[in-house]
Structure formats: C-alpha cells, structure tokens
Amino acid sequence: MSENEQFQPRIAAFLCNWCSYGAADLAGVSRLQYPPNIHVIRIPCTGRMSPKFILQAFRQGVDGVWVSG
Amino acid sequence: MDLDKCIACGACSDKCPKRIPNEYNEGLDKRKAAYVRYAQAVPLKYGIDAENCIYFQKGKCKACQKFCPTGAVNYDQQEEVRDIKVGSVIISAGFKPFDPTPYVQYSYANFPNVVTALEFERILAASGPWMGHLVRPSDEAEPKKIAWIQCVGSREVNTCDHPYCSAVCCMYAIKEAVIAKEHSHTDLDAAIFFMDMRTFGKDFERYYEGAQEDGVRFIRSRIHSISELEDRSLQIEYATEDGQARMETFDMVVLSQGLETAPETIELCQKLDINLSPGKFISTSCFEPVTTSRPGVYVCGALAGPKDIPLSVMEASAAACAAAGKLSSARGSLAQEQEFPEERPVAGDIPRVGVFVCSCGINIAGVVDVEAVAEYAKTLPYVTYVRNNLFSCSQDTQDKMAEVIAEEGLNRVVVAACTPRTHEPLFQETLVNAGLNKYLFEMANIRNQDSWVHSGDPAAATEKAKDLIRMAVAKAALLAPLQEVQLEVTPGALIIGGGVSGMNAALNLAAQGYTSHLVERDNALGGNARSLRVTAQNQPIAPYLDELRERIEAEPLITVHLNTTLKEGEGFVGNFKTTLAGDSGEEVVEHGVTLICTGAGEYKPNEYLYGQDPRVMTHLEIDQAVLGGELDLSEVNKAVFIQCVGSRDPERPYCSKVCCTHSVESALAIKEANPEAQVVILYRDIRTFGERELLYKEARSKGVLFVRYDLEHKPEVKATDDGLLVTVRDHVLDRDLLIEADLIGLATAIVSNRSNDLAQMFKIPMDSDGWFLEAHQKLRPVDFATDGVFMAGLAHYPKPLEEAVAQAQAAVARAVTVLSSKEMMLPGTVAFIDQRKCVGCGVCWTVCPYQAITQDDKGLAVVNEALCKGCGTCVASCRSGAPNLRGFTNQGVMAQIMAL
Numbered sequence: 001m002s003e004n005e006q007f008q009p010r011i012a013a014f015l016c017n018w019c020s021y022g023a024a025d026l027a028g029v030s031r032l033q034y035p036p037n038i039h040v041i042r043i044p045c046t047g048r049m050s051p052k053f054i055l056q057a058f059r060q061g062v063d064g065v066w067v068s069g
Numbered sequence: 070m071d072l073d074k075c076i077a078c079g080a081c082s083d084k085c086p087k088r089i090p091n092e093y094n095e096g097l098d099k100r101k102a103a104y105v106r107y108a109q110a111v112p113l114k115y116g117i118d119a120e121n122c123i124y125f126q127k128g129k130c131k132a133c134q135k136f137c138p139t140g141a142v143n144y145d146q147q148e149e150v151r152d153i154k155v156g157s158v159i160i161s162a163g164f165k166p167f168d169p170t171p172y173v174q175y176s177y178a179n180f181p182n183v184v185t186a187l188e189f190e191r192i193l194a195a196s197g198p199w200m201g202h203l204v205r206p207s208d209e210a211e212p213k214k215i216a217w218i219q220c221v222g223s224r225e226v227n228t229c230d231h232p233y234c235s236a237v238c239c240m241y242a243i244k245e246a247v248i249a250k251e252h253s254h255t256d257l258d259a260a261i262f263f264m265d266m267r268t269f270g271k272d273f274e275r276y277y278e279g280a281q282e283d284g285v286r287f288i289r290s291r292i293h294s295i296s297e298l299e300d301r302s303l304q305i306e307y308a309t310e311d312g313q314a315r316m317e318t319f320d321m322v323v324l325s326q327g328l329e330t331a332p333e334t335i336e337l338c339q340k341l342d343i344n345l346s347p348g349k350f351i352s353t354s355c356f357e358p359v360t361t362s363r364p365g366v367y368v369c370g371a372l373a374g375p376k377d378i379p380l381s382v383m384e385a386s387a388a389a390c391a392a393a394g395k396l397s398s399a400r401g402s403l404a405q406e407q408e409f410p411e412e413r414p415v416a417g418d419i420p421r422v423g424v425f426v427c428s429c430g431i432n433i434a435g436v437v438d439v440e441a442v443a444e445y446a447k448t449l450p451y452v453t454y455v456r457n458n459l460f461s462c463s464q465d466t467q468d469k470m471a472e473v474i475a476e477e478g479l480n481r482v483v484v485a486a487c488t489p490r491t492h493e494p495l496f497q498e499t500l501v502n503a504g505l506n507k508y509l510f511e512m513a514n515i516r517n518q519d520s521w522v523h524s525g526d527p528a529a530a531t532e533k534a535k536d537l538i539r540m541a542v543a544k545a546a547l548l549a550p551l552q553e554v555q556l557e558v559t560p561g562a563l564i565i566g567g568g569v570s571g572m573n574a575a576l577n578l579a580a581q582g583y584t585s586h587l588v589e590r591d592n593a594l595g596g597n598a599r600s601l602r603v604t605a606q607n608q609p610i611a612p613y614l615d616e617l618r619e620r621i622e623a624e625p626l627i628t629v630h631l632n633t634t635l636k637e638g639e640g641f642v643g644n645f646k647t648t649l650a651g652d653s654g655e656e657v658v659e660h661g662v663t664l665i666c667t668g669a670g671e672y673k674p675n676e677y678l679y680g681q682d683p684r685v686m687t688h689l690e691i692d693q694a695v696l697g698g699e700l701d702l703s704e705v706n707k708a709v710f711i712q713c714v715g716s717r718d719p720e721r722p723y724c725s726k727v728c729c730t731h732s733v734e735s736a737l738a739i740k741e742a743n744p745e746a747q748v749v750i751l752y753r754d755i756r757t758f759g760e761r762e763l764l765y766k767e768a769r770s771k772g773v774l775f776v777r778y779d780l781e782h783k784p785e786v787k788a789t790d791d792g793l794l795v796t797v798r799d800h801v802l803d804r805d806l807l808i809e810a811d812l813i814g815l816a817t818a819i820v821s822n823r824s825n826d827l828a829q830m831f832k833i834p835m836d837s838d839g840w841f842l843e844a845h846q847k848l849r850p851v852d853f854a855t856d857g858v859f860m861a862g863l864a865h866y867p868k869p870l871e872e873a874v875a876q877a878q879a880a881v882a883r884a885v886t887v888l889s890s891k892e893m894m895l896p897g898t899v900a901f902i903d904q905r906k907c908v909g910c911g912v913c914w915t916v917c918p919y920q921a922i923t924q925d926d927k928g929l930a931v932v933n934e935a936l937c938k939g940c941g942t943c944v945a946s947c948r949s950g951a952p953n954l955r956g957f958t959n960q961g962v963m964a965q966i967m968a969l
Contacts, residue, residue, distance in 0.1 A: 017490070022490055024517070025517040026108055027518075028518055028522050029108040029113065030108045031522070033522055036519075040518055041540070042489065043962070044940055047940045047941055048941030048944060048962075050944065056966045
C-alpha cells in the first residue's frame with residue numbers, strides 16, 4: 001500500500017432483524033452518511049450467529065466482522 | 070399530500086425553501102415547511118405545514134410539487150369533516166409537558182442553559198439537534214456539571230397549581246443523568262435536586278441505586294433560586310434538609326417538568342360531558358380504571374392520571390377490552406376473507422430467479438446506476454429474468470410482477486429496493502398472488518442501506534448494490550418453499566388465581582363471550598383484597614368483592630374451582646391441557662390461553678417487636694382487625710407507622726409501591742375516627758405518586774406528622790410499662806425523637822410466592838425478586854415471550870388494586886387476540902432437527918429461550934413448531950449440526966457470506 005492510499009477495511013455486518021437492522025434502515029431515513037465498505041447480512045437474532053459465519057467471512061477476505069443485536 | 074403516492078423520498082423537504090423551528094426537537098433546530106415529523110413516523114409520509122408554507126401564505130413557490138417524483142403534492146386538499154358510527158370511544162389524548170416559561174422562579178425563559186427535560190431528551194437523542202452530542206445551548210460547549218431540578222410544575226400549589234405528583238419525573242431524571250454521563254467525554258458531574266425520590270416501579274429502585282453507584286449525586290433539598298453568571302453558567306441557591314443554605318454552580322440546569330392535561334383536551338372532555346379529577350385528569354373509579362363517567366367512553370394513558378409507558382400500554386389494552394366487551398357480538402362482522410390462487414409446486418425444480426431492481430423514483434436511481442446493476446444481475450447464476458421498476462411497490466407494478474412470475478416460470482424472486490422490514494410482506498403477497506410460496510423471496514436493501522447513506526459516492530453505491538444483489542441471489546437460489554402450520558384454537562381460558570385480577574379477568578372474558586376456568590387454591594375467591602379496607606379513593610373494598618363474587622356465580626361461562634391446585638400442564642398457545650387437583654379429585658382442562666393471576670404475599674418481619682407484641686401489626690392485619698371489628702380506630706390515641714419494612718433493603722431491593730399510600734389512608738382513618746390522636750409516619754421517601762399526593766397533603770393538613778429516617782438509622786421499638794416507645798433520628802433537628810405509641814403499623818413488603826412449578830409448567834421466566842418477567846417491560850407488560858400466556862396483578866409486581874384491575878382487563882384483551890380466531894397460522898421460519906445428526910446432548914434444549922425443544926422417546930431433540938420463534942440459537946449452538954433454521958439455513962447464510 002502506498003502512503004497516499006488509506007487503508008479501507010471491508011466489513012461484514014451481521015445485524016439482528018429486530019434492532020440493529022432496523023437502526024441501519026433508520027440511518028437511511030435520516031440520511032446519515034457512512035463509508036460504503038460495509039455489507040449487511042440480516043439475521044433473525046444474534047442467537048443465530050454461528051462462529052462459522054465469522055470464520056467464513058474472514059476466509060472471504062473481509063477485514064472486520066461486526067455482530068450487532 | 071397524497072399518502073398513496075408519497076414514497077417518503079424527502080425531495081419536497083429538500084427543495085422547500087422555508088425553514089422554521091422544529092417542534093420535534095423542541096425548537097432546538099430547524100425543519101422545512103414540507104416535512105416528516107420524525108424519522109420513525111408510521112406511515113412514513115411527508116406533509117406540508119400550510120401555516121408556514123410560502124405557497125399557502127403568499128401564493129408562490131410550489132417547489133415541492135415541481136420536484137416530487139410521484140406527483141404526490143396536492144395543494145387542493147381540504148380538511149374533511151366525516152361522521153363515523155362507532156359502538157365505543159376510547160380517549161387517549163395524553164398529556165402536555167408542563168411549560169415553565171411563564172414562571173419566574175424557574176428562570177427558564179431568560180437563561181439559555183436552563184432547559185426542560187424534554188429538550189434535554191432531544192439533546193441526548195441521536196436524531197436530535199446535535200446528533201446525541203452532549204452540549205449546552207448557549208455556546209454548544211460540552212457541560213461538565215449538570216443539575217436536575219425535580220417537581221417543576223408538580224407538588225406545587227403556590228403558583229402553578231398542580232398539587233399532584235407527576236409520577237414519572239424521578240425516573241426520567243435518573244435516566245437522563247445516567248445517559249448524560251455515558252455521552253460525556255469528561256467525568257460529568259450530575260446532581261439531582263429532589264424532595265422525595267419516587268422510584269416505585271418494577272426494577273426502578275435498582276436503577277436508582279445503580280445511578281448512585283455511578284456517581285450521580287442526589288441532593289435532598291428545596292431550591293431557592295437560579296441565577297446566571299457572566300459565562301452563562303448557573304448558580305443554584307438551595308436549602309438542605311437540615312435548613313443549611315448552600316450554593317453551587319452548574320454549566321447547565323435541566324427542569325424535570327411535570328405532566329398536565331392540555332387546555333384543548335380539557336375542553337374536549339367538557340364537550341363530551343366527561344368528569345375530571347381535581348388535577349384535571351379524566352376521573353375514573355379504582356374498580357373501573359379505564360371507564361369514564363360517560364357510558365361507552367373509555368380512557369387510557371396519562372389522560373387518566375400521570376403515568377409511565379408500561380402502565381399506559383397496559384391501560385391501552387384494558388380500554389380495548391372494556392370497549393370491545395359490549396360490542397363482542399359484532400366481532401368480525403365487517404371482515405372479508407381473501408382468496409389466493411393454488412400454490413405451484415417448485416420443489417426439485419432448477420432455480421429460476423427473477424430480479425426486480427427498483428429505482429424508487431430517484432431515491433435509488435438518483436445515486437445508483439440501476440441500469441448497470443440490472444445488467445450485472447443478468448450475469449448471476451440461476452437468474453433468468455431481470456427488470457427495472459420505477460416504483461416496485463405501486464399497485465400496477467405489483468400486478469405486472471405477478472404476471473411476469475407466472476409467464477416466466479420464475480420460482481425464486483429477489484427484489485432490490487427498500488427494506489424487508491417494511492416491504493417484505495407486500496412482495497410476499499405478490500408471490501402468493503402469482504401462485505408461488507411466499508418464502509421463495511429475498512430482498513436486497515439498496516435504498517435504506519445503500520443509496521440513502523452513500524449519496525455522495527454514486528460509483529461505490531452502484532458497486533455495493535451489485536454486491537447486495539449478488540448476495541441476495543446466492544441465498545435465494547437455496548430457498549425452499551415452507552409450510553405454515555395451522556393450529557386449532559380451544560376457545561377457552563384457564564385463569565390461575567381467584568383474587569381481584571383473576572375475578573376481573575374471568576368476568577371480562579365472559580363479557581367477550583369466552584368460557585374460563587377460574588382456579589383458586591384457597592376455599593374462597595377474593596385473594597389479598599379480602600384483607601383490604603379501602604382503595605386510594607376511600608371506596609370500601611368488601612362490598613366490591615361481594616359484587617364480583619355474585620356476578621361470577623351468576624355467570625354460566627365461568628367455572629370456579631376452589632381448593633384446587635395445578636398438578637401438571639402441557640401444550641402451547643391455542644392448545645393447553647392442564648390437570649387440576651381439587652376436592653373432588655383430578656380434572657383435565659383444555660384451554661387456548663392461560664392467565665397467571667397468582668398474586669403475592671405479605672412479608673412477615675422479625676423486627677420492631679412484630680410477633681412479640683400484639684400492638685405491632687402489619688398493614689393487612691390492621692385492615693383485617695378494623696373490618697372484623699376487633700380494632701376500633703376511635704380508641705387509637707398514639708399511632709406510629711413505619712415504612713419500608715422489608716422493602717428497599719439489600720434482601721429485597723425494590724419498592725412495594727402501595728405502602729406509602731396505605732399508611733396515609735390508615736393515618737387519615739385514625740384522624741377521622743379520633744381527631745385528637747397523634748399519628749406519626751416514619752418514612753424514607755414518601756411515594757404517594759400521581760393524585761395520591763393529595764392524600765399526603767390532606768394528611769399533613771390534618772396534623773399527621775411525617776419524620777424521615779434512613780436505612781443506616783432505622784427506628785427502634787421498645788415495649789415499656791406505659792406502652793410502646795419508638796426512637797428515631799430526625800434529620801431536620803438532627804437528634805433522636807422518642808415517640809410513644811399504642812399502635813404500630815408496619816408497612817411491610819409485598820413478597821413473591823415464588824411459584825417455580827408454575828414457571829416451569831407454562832415456560833415463563835421469573836426475575837431475581839420472584840416477579841414473573843413479561844415479554845417486554847415497557848411495550849408488552851402483560852404478555853410473556855411464550856405465546857398464549859398472560860399475567861395480571863401482584864404476580865407481576867406490587868401494585869394497587871386499580872392497576873391490578875386494569876392489568877386483568879389488558880390480559881383479557883391480549884388473550885382475546887388468540888381466542889377470537891378458530892385457528893392460527895404459525896410462521897414457516899422455524900427450526901428443525903436432522904435426527905440422524907443429533908446425539909441428544911441437550912445443548913439445544915438448554916439454550917432455547919422459548920423452551921421449544923424437547924427430548925423425544927429416543928432421547929433426541931425435537932422442535933415444537935408452535936413454540937419456536939425462529940431465533941436460530943439452537944442452530945448456532947449445536948456441535949453436530951443437527952438443527953437448521955428454515956428461511957435462514959446454514960447453507961443460505963453461508964452462500965450470502967461467500968458472495969460477499
């Protein structure tokens with residue numbers, strides 16, 4: 001990476017349908033702006049969050065995993 | 070604004086040139102004349118504020134109409150007056166926060182850093198004027214010291230004439246202080262100036278204690294004045310409990326404003342001929358807490374007296390129950406059955422995925438290159454059809470999509486548009502109309518979570534839309550059609566506990582036309598209320614209980630089981646089966662819903678000479694003795710009441726809520742019977758919340774003495790030759806008082822029955838104090854996470870009789886939502902177990918929060934689909950990979966991740 005190029009992490013976000021996913025929608029309604037390098041996967045509950053999902057996301061090359069619920 | 074056409078894109082607001090103070094943020098920032106009041110509005114539709122709109126006021130502008138992509142702006146709309154025929158009316162007009170502007174003593178109007186609690190609420194909110202950053206209005210600097218002043222517009226008759234307590238301000242002030250500390254970048258010094266701390270609700274006392282541990286300062290005081298310093302900080306002069314004058318400077322002051330009824334609501338009530346209470350709330354009886362003086366008109370929420378959210382929600386269901394009772398014969402008479410085409414079998418077919426990319430007018434297409442995205446979608450595996458819609462949710466597009474699904478033989482559908490949280494049901498209905506199972510659907514959220522939040526970077530937003538569609542398609546290809554299980558509903562209830570809550574529940578269910586079994590372990594109905602003398606409105610309780618018993622006896626829909634306990638229970642919503650054990654042997658009862666009304670008990674202390682001296686009695690014992698004629702209050706000359714006996718201590722860190730009012734009632738009854746009697750109440754905080762404060766005031770005016778003590782210096786009781794002697798440390802005089810007594814009343818705690826068997830039988834949780842734990846403390850106060858089980862009364866938390874009645878009515882309203890359908894459909898997104906992989910280790914049934922998994926006769930796990938809520942905790946926890954979750958399968962989520 002050159003010095004001018006800032007590190008842009010790719011982030012996979014697993015968001016609970018009932019809270020954080022709704023909050024992400026609300027951020028849209030409020031037109032809050034954030035960087036596009038975050039991809040949301042909707043899950044029915046953070047209880048659904050299998051460790052395998054996190055490992056697979058890293059294997060897929062993401063730099064960070066965010067689980068929220 | 071044409072609500073059918075508005076897609077809430079916000080273009081009107083964006084282009085509107087008129088800026089006015091935003092009332093949602095209490096005027097702390099600005100909004101446009103074309104606006105949506107707040108981001109969470111339902112339905113999410115914009116409106117035009119004609120009073121501030123340039124076109125309406127000056128005849129020119131129309132910017133919003135010009136830029137609206139759907140033609141929703143219509144300036145010709147007129148106010149319509151419509152007549153609606155109804156059988157009942159519910160008034161839920163709420164309260165108005167007390168406005169301190171006209172009162173000089175609060176210094177609100179002149180000092181910018183004196184804010185109301187509601188303004189502070191908006192300052193703390195992420196959707197507020199400073200996005201949740203803690204700042205003070207004068208210079209937008211972060212305050213390091215904030216003071217809250219309690220009872221602003223409450224418990225005050227000198228100028229603003231509100232003698233009542235507003236019941237919610239202590240709790241919200243603590244909450245604001247705690248959250249402010251969390252938002253602060255420094256170690257915020259938060260101080261609450263109060264008279265009595267009234268944290269009487271469920272888990273509130275713990276919250277109060279937690280705040281003290283977090284360093285929030287609680288200063289028992291009276292405020293003298295607030296003055297402003299040169300740097301706009303504020304100097305508070307106050308008097309402490311022991312009469313010392315003190316002074317302290319704060320960066321900001323929050324006024325904990327009370328609740329009052331709006332003048333226009335008072336006018337409405339007068340127009341409707343509805344009686345108001347002294348505090349100008351709608352007056353109701355303790356026995357019928359949601360019924361107004363006008364037949365057929367019901368009330369709920371803070372309009373019937375100051376109250377918090379849980380109780381308002383409870384009353385809302387109660388009012389629905391009361392309002393529907395008389396109308397039950399008309400239930401369903403206006404409902405229409407919908408018909409759907411037969412479902413096309415697709416199992417085993419190669420996936421044919423149709424992708425619909427929505428432009429949402431310019432909402433998506435204005436940022437995302439939808440055509441490029443649609444082209445890209447065509448290249449994805451299994452995608453056989455792609456189409457770009459201008460508005461996917463419009464009716465004509467829906468019809469077109471149904472046609473396309475049939476014509477193209479699509480068997481999976483992906484819509485890339487807004488959010489599944491609002492639009493999934495709509496598109497699923499389109500699938501059903503096209504003969505496709507509704508679970509063969511997936512959404513890609515390219516508006517709320519893409520175009521709207523990355524509007525400054527169209528190229529990246531377009532790439533992200535492609536990613537999201539690729540992920541959705543990968544999951545969609547693996548979707549399977551799911552079946553929804555249909556359950557028959559047994560149209561009757563089991564009510565456990567025959568106290569005031571259980572009796573009211575049975576009668577209200579009967580009024581709605583449903584049968585119930587009312588089970589009581591004692592030999593008579595009535596519960597704790599049999600030992601109670603009067604309500605907080607001084608209405609005698611015994612005749613009320615007699616009337617309830619008579620009505621129950623005369624009611625053919627109610628079967629009473631006395632001397633009966635529960636032996637075992639099984640089943641789930643709609644289909645419970647419970648074995649009762651009574652005098653005449655065992656009986657199996659089938660019921661669709663279960664109402665837990667098991668009540669609570671009275672704490673029996675081992676202090677203050679209780680049990681050793683007959684003149685030391687508990688509340689219920691005094692009431693019972695008066696009712697039974699063994700105690701004549703006119704013969705009481707010197708009475709002392711000791712509050713918080715067994716409550717608010719380390720063993721029971723909760724407030725029992727009813728005892729302050731009860732002692733005040735008893736004190737007043739003694740004063741009534743013998744005006745010369747000396748009555749002293751030893752208290753820690755007097756918690757006569759709401760209009761009960763008037764009783765407290767009356768007691769003081771009649772000469773009842775109130776002496777405060779604290780937990781470190783509890784009163785002591787001694788028996789002497791002349792009678793009982795109570796020693797207590799007085800905080801005002803700072804010395805010990807010796808008080809003689811011929812009667813000591815102990816305000817003992819209300820304690821849980823700790824019915825563990827019941828908790829297990831009906832799969833309902835209990836908190837550490839032994840109270841049953843509702844599905845959501847604020848929003849679902851009578852439901853459990855387990856469907857079909859509801860609760861009312863003291864089993865939930867200590868409460869006065871009127872709240873128990875309201876909760877019973879609320880539980881009935883909730884129960885009727887189950888009982889009123891002959892059968893119910895369960896969602897298809899539930900867990901299932903592949904028993905070939907199951908080893909019966911038990912992890913899944915241990916972690917299942919709904920106790921939906923049991924062990925079958927082979928020792929392996931099996932899911933009860935009626936109990937499963939589809940959370941997937943079992944799937945994540947199993948080491949053998951035996952469980953899977955329909956709709957969110959391991960394979961489906963993995964496919965999504967691999968398409969990242």
